[in-house]
Amino acid sequence: MPRTQLTSPDQLTELLLAPGPDQPWWVVRHHRTEANPAWSVKFGARTPVEIIAALTDALTAPAAAPAAGSPYEPLLDAGWQPTGEHDSLTSPDGIVRVEHLTDTGFNSCFIDVAVSGDPEGQVWKAYLRGTPPHLVTAVTRALADPAPITRDPHRLPDLGHHLHTTTVQVPAADVAFALERRIDALTTRRQNTTPSPAPPSAPPSPRRTR
Template sequence: MSPAPETVEVDFITPRHLASGGDPAWITVPLHRACGWSYGDDPLMPRVLLSSPDQKALLRLEPDPDDQWWTLHQVAEPNRPAWYASFGARTPVELIAAVTDALTDPAPAADAPGDPYGALRQAGWSPYGDNGLASPDKTAYVERLGTPADPGAWFVTVTHALHQKIWQARFGAHTPPPLVAAFTAALADPKPVHRTDSGRSLPPLDPDIVTRKTTDVLAVYVASALEDRVHSLAARHTTTPPVPTPSRQAPPRHGRSR
């Protein structure tokens, strides 16, 4: 009798902004393999540098206990000043990936959202401060500094029950609104994100706010998720239809909540 297929215990977590950072490869590998970004490293420094093919954008991942871990810089262009976006260590990679996916899209959709508050309002976020919105559970806040006549930077701050900061994302005043909107749309998305190490990376969280459903998933499907993402993003840069990828969804063997 053949051995049973190997499984991996996976946590599906909502709300996604409280799901921990996740695997950085979800961002870095597709940028390199699907979007042509080049990378440099320093064996003496724990950091990753990725440059866009036109050398106009630079993504830096550098562990820093006192500051943002992810920083994305775009140089000035004739029709737009330089801009930046940065993300704390526990910012879910799915949210950061929404920004890099939008940035590298060779043919962005004409109907791509341009209002960073649009998806949040549709998800039931409520007014906060002078120019911000708060999530229904009051653990996430999005606000823009400045005035309508002179708008400033965007700040996305996530806290836990004791109002201590878990992570923060910052977008400079000149960051293109569709990129900020891509981030907030991913933030408002009610679908859970999956983690295989959440027990080690999540801070203590209120079980009345965070839902964690643990399921045993075939290891082959977990391992193939990143490859499927690379394939999907690479297909955007081709003029011929991509080869269909067989569905990798399979019913979980066991399910339980905790």
């Protein structure tokens, strides 16, 4: 089983992939600083890679102005409905519930994806504890995105009538080089938004003395 640990250049954030039967597979932790409290994100084993990538893309993106509005607006705009239980929203198909938690002392978010109430119906879940709003927004935008996702049909979870599939022939080269193209795109994004260093200032002219 793969186990990966990555640490940010400033040593404040770490990403851990540690597959385990009863634990979250993906964990992102940010250590407390004088200016900001600690926060964390935990994703279950079956969390779609697009959801995890939305978070890591936002995490590694150059700093930008905080987005206005609530992190849950993308869900409301996509037709998700309040359930009346605590502060939660449910997807139009009824299998995803997002709950905003504040009773822990943090602005946290719990995501539960299940096709039934029994343990066998659990698909995946995630918990964002004290996570900055722009990262929560990245996750909710990915949840609300209606675009289809590409999957091997033999590796799909059994979601019954909730799952709609279309078979498409994909060139082998598109699969073989997908990761390389993604890395190149992210590298280009960062290079295009990183400010160029300021040119060195000219040395002062020597002063004449008597």
